[in-house]
Amino acid sequence: MVTDLSRFKGCLMGLQVGDALGVPWEIMASEDILSATGGKGIQGFSKPSSRSVSEWYRETVLGNTSDDTQLAFAVARSLIRRKEFDAVDCALEHVREAERTMFGWGSTTRDGIKEFKDYFDSRGERGRHPFDCARAAKPGEGCGNGVAMKVAPLALYWSRCDPKKPTVDELYNQVRVLGLMTHPDERASMAAFAVFLTIKSLLHGVRVDTDEFASRLFSRVLVDVSGREHLFGIADGVSGRLRRIQDADLLHAPASRVCEALGTECFALESVSTALAVFFRHPSNFKAGLLEAVNMGGDTDTIAAMAGAMIGASVGLEGIPEEWQNFKPEYLQAASLAEQLCNVSRLDNIAGKMP
Numbered sequence: 001m002v003t004d005l006s007r008f009k010g011c012l013m014g015l016q017v018g019d020a021l022g023v024p025w026e027i028m029a030s031e032d033i034l035s036a037t038g039g040k041g042i043q044g045f046s047k048p049s050s051r052s053v054s055e056w057y058r059e060t061v062l063g064n065t066s067d068d069t070q071l072a073f074a075v076a077r078s079l080i081r082r083k084e085f086d087a088v089d090c091a092l093e094h095v096r097e098a099e100r101t102m103f104g105w106g107s108t109t110r111d112g113i114k115e116f117k118d119y120f121d122s123r124g125e126r127g128r129h130p131f132d133c134a135r136a137a138k139p140g141e142g143c144g145n146g147v148a149m150k151v152a153p154l155a156l157y158w159s160r161c162d163p164k165k166p167t168v169d170e171l172y173n174q175v176r177v178l179g180l181m182t183h184p185d186e187r188a189s190m191a192a193f194a195v196f197l198t199i200k201s202l203l204h205g206v207r208v209d210t211d212e213f214a215s216r217l218f219s220r221v222l223v224d225v226s227g228r229e230h231l232f233g234i235a236d237g238v239s240g241r242l243r244r245i246q247d248a249d250l251l252h253a254p255a256s257r258v259c260e261a262l263g264t265e266c267f268a269l270e271s272v273s274t275a276l277a278v279f280f281r282h283p284s285n286f287k288a289g290l291l292e293a294v295n296m297g298g299d300t301d302t303i304a305a306m307a308g309a310m311i312g313a314s315v316g317l318e319g320i321p322e323e324w325q326n327f328k329p330e331y332l333q334a335a336s337l338a339e340q341l342c343n344v345s346r347l348d349n350i351a352g353k354m355p
Helices: 004-025 030-036 051-057 067-082 087-100 107-121 152-158 168-180 186-203 211-231 238-247 255-262 268-281 286-295 300-315 329-344
Strands: none
Touching: 004 067, 004 152, 004 186, 004 286, 004 300, 004 329, 030 286, 067 087, 067 152, 067 300, 067 329, 087 107, 087 168, 152 168, 152 186, 152 300, 152 329, 168 186, 168 211, 186 211, 186 238, 186 268, 186 300, 211 238, 211 268, 238 255, 238 268, 255 268, 268 286, 268 300, 286 300
């Protein structure tokens, strides 16, 4: 039986490993990846191959991670320190990370964190308080992956509470606060909520080792997300993408059809639905799922990080190949943070801290 602690570790380690597997191939199309690998596809950690990634790195480093891991771990550290979701503390943790490096950060996240830094530095005379929503969404802006890629620690934190308390609406409110801190498009938070619900359900012992159990979880996530979208008046949201998975039977189709139907770009509705499809296609096979996610191309690091977090929460730490867990000494940080987060997520700690 997979323990809660193992699932916590599997989730954060899976996120980190997926990020590292995908970084060298970010932005490349699946056919270009296939060509670059001599028709074999990606089989493990690789040297940077995408021109943009190579320029970022300045040197070839195997196993490097990106802002997906950096900001997810920032959320985890804030939850551990405060023993609850504290938007102000979480924003401060983001500012600390920005001062360390903003390598590869999306422009929406980068701009939002600069506003927080101005607010804290000026003691509120300028900038923006974390509880003030990000500036109004403009067409084509604010619906990136910056929320979904870092929501896993929040899902882990709430995973061991009473399954009926807090309510779905109360939980979405926390995801929404985290999302609107930087991403003004409500759909970015809603897409992140789909990842949140999946991970949280897995920690409640939901099995996905058969098509029947996977179908039940998929339907539950779809119902909860579409219900929240209806309340917020979202017509073109992630639930529509998830319905494509059902309608086109993408869980049993070739990976190329998943890419065509859902997309793999840095748009939350594309990348999140594709990551969810990868998870439900390979809920018990971490290696197969992660390699499929990266070989799909596009936003490879984020799709693989999200899929890795979900599959890792399903199979636990023992389900992740040891050679991937131990590829770099820095990867031990994932297990350490996961253990601390597991400790603060105990029912007696979160009692009375409902959102």
